[in-house]
Amino acid sequence: MSLFENDKSAERLPVSLITGFLGSGKTTLLNRLLRHDAVKDSAVVINEYGEVSLDHLLVERVDGEVAVLASGCICCTIRSDLEETLRALLVKRDRGEVPPFRRILVETTGLADPAPIVQLLLNNPLVSHFLRLDTVLTTVDAANAVHQLDHQYEAVKQVALADRLLITKSDLVSNTAALYQRLRRLNPGARIDSVMHGEIDPAGLFGAGLVDPEKKAVDVGRWLNEQAFAGSGEPAHEHHDHAHHSHDTSITSFMLEFDEPLDWMAVSQWLAYLRSARGEDLLRVKGILNLRGEQSPIVIHGVHHVFHPPVALAEWPDADRRSRIVFITRGIAREEVLALWQAGREAA
The missing domain is CATH 3.30.1220.10 (CobW-like, C-terminal domain)
Known part of the structure; x- marks a missing residue:
């Protein structure tokens, strides 16, 4: 008999973390994603000190902290700590006080260290019993990333912990090749894409967890980030x-x-x-x-x-x-x- 618990990822709601340095386009990305049918059954958790509000999408206030967006998604703000916010959302869903949701998107502030949130989802029994970490997604401002990576360790760490890296504002620079290579050095396993004005197919953003219940298969190489620095095929x-x-x-x-x-x-x-x-x-x-x-x-x-x-x-x-x-x-x-x-x- 195994000493280890069996994986129950398929039974838990996926949580994706959207992070990135100040002004890198996190909220623009969120606004665009929430217009996709594939994301309409999501709950969105944003920090109340976020750079840009999603208020223009709100159509119905459920209570003081939770609102329904025009897309049908649930939106709430972090009033105390993330653990309490997530648990309260799950209780409201189970009581039928908010529309049902199958995914949670968490947007951090631009100066946030994503590590504590990842740790919360990995090993806090009051949260990890119901939720699973799916994807850490980091937006990178092509126009300002070089300066930020040179001077702000938070920006470096956001890149290093990511499963997906999105280069934004590439229309403001002549060439992103050097930035791409720098991101690849910092995180050789993350998938890197460019995104214009937040427009991207959500199908390519999520599903970075070990088990994808939709595919009912384990992609060990993908989950381990076992890919080449520049597509050479070597680990x-x-x-x-x-x-x-x-x-x-x-x-x-x-x-x-x-x-x-x-x-x-x-x-x-x-x-x-x-x-x-x-x-x-x-x-x-x-x-x-x-x-x-x-x-x-x-x-x-x-x-x-x-x-x-x-x-x-x-x-x-x-x-x-x-x-x-x-x-x-x-x-x-x-x-x-x-x-x-x-x-x-x-x-x-």
């Missing part, structure tokens, strides 16, 4: 570019692969030490593990010190049984992580 490995700015060079992405089944106690102690010693610099960790005594793959997912409880998938998606762990870190080299793994094995 994402550690990358440095010392000619770039200090914010950039501190961010590292690499993947560790293990051919033989692993011992869970050794893995858990290794990750526990990493979280304790370097948790602030573990920006995101994702892994599919082949463990001794387990017939199905075990999934791990964490941000900084907080990890989702490991879950067992129903089955392996293909014949590849290797354990694969992707790290996005700040100032932690691949060799350091591997050395800690080897030291733990030798001590055991």
Whole structure:
């Protein structure tokens, strides 16, 4: 019998996080998305100090904090904290006090660190029992991103934690190739698209979670961000570019692969030490593990010190049984992580 809980992602509502630095076009994107039929059964949570209001879309006030948009979506603002807001929304839905919704979109402020929200969805039992993290989507202002990435670590972190990167305002610059390459260095696994005035098909934005209930399949490579830096077909490995700015060079992405089944106690102690010693610099960790005594793959997912409880998938998606762990870190080299793994094995 497995020691790990089975994945129940299909039973939980997907939550997508829309982040991006000040003025990068988050609200413009939201306004456009909410006009699509595919997004009309969504709840939208915005910070009350947001840069641009969605008020012009409001048609009916349900109570002091919740309104129905012209699109049919539910909109509410964060009055105290996000956990309380999300739980209150779910209660109102269950009581029939607001129209039903099947997805939640959370828009952050431009200076927000997305990590605490991701952590809330990964490992807060009062929230993660009902909701699942789907996609972290970051908008990037083509006209101002270079300056922001040079001087604002929040902008760098928003890019590094993203599953999807959207370059906005590209019509204001002559060429976005250099920006594209810089984003690729910071986050080699994220999908990067350009968007004009927020116009984009929502079908390409969401569904970055491990399990897509619509497809009823597991795309391990996609979820692990195991793709090439520039479409070369090689897995994402550690990358440095010392000619770039200090914010950039501190961010590292690499993947560790293990051919033989692993011992869970050794893995858990290794990750526990990493979280304790370097948790602030573990920006995101994702892994599919082949463990001794387990017939199905075990999934791990964490941000900084907080990890989702490991879950067992129903089955392996293909014949590849290797354990694969992707790290996005700040100032932690691949060799350091591997050395800690080897030291733990030798001590055991």
